[in-house]
Amino acid sequence: MVRHAYEDGPQRVTGRGEDAVVIISVEEFGAGAPEKRRAPFVEFMQGLHLGALNLTRKADHGPGVEL
Template sequence: MAKQANLKTAKRAGRRTPVGRWKLEDAKARFSEVVRHAREDGPQRVTVRGHDAVVVMSVEEFERLVPEKPRAPFVEFMESLHLGGLNLERELDRGRDVEL
């Protein structure tokens, strides 16, 4: 139903872009509407000079497509770097002599 309303709005505005596809200048001017349609109707394509450039999608859709990788605990991460041969010793530094 929302897609039909979007199509009617597009026709009234004189645009001939398909539903879910926005010219860059229209997407910039009506960004909140692009975001609303992305959340309600699905991914929205933005075109530059007639070619698809980017897709605006809901975070739920993004997370479904690109699941978050589990993070290793910090100690495991540091151990995985294999820094056992790295010399971390510091020279004793007592500062410098200054005349007052």
């Protein structure tokens, strides 16, 4: 199946008589799928607009247990 997809083009695969998936070569997949640009981490975090979020908390010193 993989060889046929590479040499002859997309191959339909059925499950219980219904179309289920199509197997295609990596080259054909890459030609049809646009490359997604990933934002740098800092740009991603800035895009979340978390400036209005209050992230402060009270200091937690644990339970006051004497040993």
